[in-house]
Amino acid sequence: MPQGAKVTTLLSLGLYSFLIAFVLTPLLRIICHRLGLVDRPDGDRKIHTKPIPRVGGIAIVAAYCGAFLPILLSHSVEQRAALSDNLHLIAALAPAAGIVFLTGLVDDILHLKPWQKLLGQFAAAGVAYWAGVRIESIGSFELSYLSAPLTLVWIVGCSNAFNLIDGLDGLAVGAGLCATAAMAAAALMTDNAPLLMATAPLLGGLVAFLCYNFNPASIFLGDCGSLLIGFCLGCFGVVWGQKTTTAVGMTAPLMALALPVLDAGLAITRRYLRRQPIFSADRGHIHHKLLALGCGPRHAALILYGVCGISAALSLLQGALYRSMGSAVVLVFCVLVFIGVRRLRYVEFAVIQKMVAKGELRQILTSRIRLQVLDDALAKAVTIHDCWSPICDASRDLGVIEVTLKTDNDYFCERFGVRPEQSLDLQLSLTPSSYLRLNYYRSGSQTIAIDPLIEVLERHLRLKVDPQCESDATWRMSGMAHMGAAGA
Numbered sequence: 290m291p292q293g294a295k296v297t298t299l300l301s302l303g304l305y306s307f308l309i310a311f312v313l314t315p316l317l318r319i320i321c322h323r324l325g326l327v328d329r330p331d332g333d334r335k336i337h338t339k340p341i342p343r344v345g346g347i348a349i350v351a352a353y354c355g356a357f358l359p360i361l362l363s364h365s366v367e368q369r370a371a372l373s374d375n376l377h378l379i380a381a382l383a384p385a386a387g388i389v390f391l392t393g394l395v396d397d398i399l400h401l402k403p404w405q406k407l408l409g410q411f412a413a414a415g416v417a418y419w420a421g422v423r424i425e426s427i428g429s430f431e432l433s434y435l436s437a438p439l440t441l442v443w444i445v446g447c448s449n450a451f452n453l454i455d456g457l458d459g460l461a462v463g464a465g466l467c468a469t470a471a472m473a474a475a476a477l478m479t480d481n482a483p484l485l486m487a488t489a490p491l492l493g494g495l496v497a498f499l500c501y502n503f504n505p506a507s508i509f510l511g512d513c514g515s516l517l518i519g520f521c522l523g524c525f526g527v528v529w530g531q532k533t534t535t536a537v538g539m540t541a542p543l544m545a546l547a548l549p550v551l552d553a554g555l556a557i558t559r560r561y562l563r564r565q566p567i568f569s570a571d572r573g574h575i576h577h578k579l580l581a582l583g584c585g586p587r588h589a590a591l592i593l594y595g596v597c598g599i600s601a602a603l604s605l606l607q608g609a610l611y612r613s614m615g616s617a618v619v620l621v622f623c624v625l626v627f628i629g630v631r632r633l634r635y636v637e638f639a640v641i642q643k644m645v646a647k648g649e650l651r652q653i654l655t656s657r658i659r660l661q662v663l664d665d666a667l668a669k670a671v672t673i674h675d676c677w678s679p680i681c682d683a684s685r686d687l688g689v690i691e692v693t694l695k696t697d698n699d700y701f702c703e704r705f706g707v708r709p710e711q712s713l714d715l716q717l718s719l720t721p722s723s724y725l726r727l728n729y730y731r732s733g734s735q736t737i738a739i740d741p742l743i744e745v746l747e748r749h750l751r752l753k754v755d756p757q758c759e760s761d762a763t764w765r766m767s768g769m770a771h772m773g774a775a776g777a
Contacts, residue, residue: 295482298371299489302356306493310352314501317348318508326398328509341506344397345498346514350390352494371482378483381420382524388413389448389520393513403568406512407445413520414444422524424539425531440527443539447523448516450549453556455515457576458504458586463594464548465518466495471545471601472525475608484528491521504586522546540615544604544622548575548597551626555635562637578633596629659686660741667749676753677701680746684727687742691728696720696754715739717747719754 321327321342328343360372392409395401401409417440424440426432432439455461469492476484495518501508510518526542543550552575560567572581579589600622607618630638644650666679673696684692685705690712694701696719716726725746729739 295371295375295485297365298360298368299485301360301368302372302486302489303493305359306352306356306490307497309355310348310494310497311500313351314345314348314498314508317345318342318501321508328511341509343509343511344394344513345502345508345510346390346393346512346517348508349491349494349498349510349514350517352497353490356490356493372486375482375486378487378528382417382422382487382521385413385416385420385524386517386521388416390513390517393511393516397511397513406516410445410448410516410520411441414441414448417444417520417524422527423531424527427539443527444520444523446553447526447546447550448519450546450553451519451522452512452515453574454549454552454576455510456574457580457590457593458506459499459502459590460576460593461510461515461518461549462495462499462502463590464597465522466492466499467594467597467601468522468545469495469525471604472522472529472542474605475529475541478605478609481528484525487521487528488525491518504590519549540619541604541608544607544619545601547600547604547622547626548593551575551630555630559635559637562641573635575633578635582634599625656687656741659683660745663742664745664748667745667753670749670753673699673750673753676750683742687739689727689729689739689742691726693726693728694724694750696723715743717743719751723754725750 321344322340326342326344327340329340357372357376360368363369389410392401392406392413395409396406418437422440422444423436424432424443425436451461451465454464469488473485473488473492475481476488498508498510502510523546526539526546529542530539556571556574557567559565559573560569560571565571571577576589576593579592580586584592603618603622607615607622610618641650660683663679663683667676670676670679673694677694680692680694681703684703690706691702691704693703712728712730714726714728716724718724727739727743
């Protein structure tokens with residue numbers, strides 16, 4: 290097939306898609322207003338000032354599909370042949386893309402629950418995997434049975450990543466545009482005609498839609514658009530990785546999709562650290578942080594376009610120079626990501642950084658290990674005498690100054706240092722005549738493990754002191770932590 294026919298076909302696909310999306314988007318906007326399919330401002334996360342149509346993804350899908358019709362119906366035999374010879378990737382992904390698009394559209398109209406959206410996305414990812422979109426190796430390591438779960442997580446993750454960043458006018462479309470351009474360029478460099486045919490109409494449709502979606506946006510992608518863009522780019526990234534060298538693998542596609550993937554990763558990590566539901570909404574996304582730092586919506590979008598452009602350029606550079614400078618490109622990329630995240634001033638990561646610098650994280654880990662050793666030792670102990678030595682060892686390591694255990698028949702007491710002028714006593718009643726008393730100095734890091742220590746002791750000692758008691762009995766605290774003089 291002549292090279293000129295392929296180039297002409299690609300340009301035609303992009304141009305037809307652009308024209309269809311450019312004409313159809315305003316019409317879709319009018320229909321959405323009449324049907325009430327609009328996103329209304331809430332004064333919190335939705336910062337637009339008036340209702341905006343929210344199913345703009347329909348225009349992109351129509352433009353993508355419609356771009357093929359003029360070529361298939363044209364009189365140019367060479368263009369039809371160039372398209373039909375390289376249409377198998379699009380045909381293979383069409384059912385999966387249809388599933389994720391319908392999932393997003395139903396959510397835009399009926400508001401699905403998170404698990405229902407995930408079910409649709411995983412179903413679509415499963416269909417894509419069955420169609421041949423598979424991550425089969427990482428570097429020289431063959432994934433084997435891990436291929437399916439890793440591929441599904443990657444595709445669903447990309448879908449949700451674009452859905453999460455679609456909170457600022459034009460951001461998801463602009464990020465998708467940069468990533469699509471990078472994948473099209475990579476396909477051109479590697480002569481991957483099927484991937485070129487798949488990316489060209491998406492590129493044209495996104496450019497046209499951005500004309501209406503950039504700030505101030507007159508129409509939004511909606512979940513049907515953002516999920517679909519992320520899904521397609523996730524699949525295209527896998528195809529890109531399949532057709533490149535093993536050394537490049539998924540590194541370059543990951544770099545091309547860096548902004549949405551990084552934002553999703555940060556969101557999950559932040560919510561986990563704050564003990565918030567993973568699917569809860571907040572104002573901690575990267576674009577929200579830029580707005581909080583004083584950037585206007587347009588300025589923030591342009592900054593993030595620049596970030597996406599740099600990531601796309603580095604991904605292509607890494608793919609081109611993988612034999613000589615590939616590792617250096619990845620290192621530069623990682624350094625830039627680290628600097629960028631620090632500049633956003635996330636409280637969660639600043640606290641972790643301080644804890645690492647002060648050694649608190651290591652102390653917490655050491656304490657947890659020591660408590661697990663104590664828990665195992667007490668579980669194996671038969672008598673109260675067997676318990677005393679593990680209790681002393683753990684108390685000493687965890688910063689307790691003095692520990693006392695009194696039962697009907699025994700009295701144990703061990704001091705590990707001089708009691709300070711201001712110290713705290715905590716006494717736990719085991720039976721009316723038995724107790725355990727801990728003396729410690731409440732000074733921040735020294736008391737990190739006191740509560741977990743008490744929990745472990747509570748779980749075991751009562752049964753050892755009074756074997757007839759119920760295993761789930763609750764201890765009563767007497768002499769609650771109070772200030773005591775030295776030597777009291």
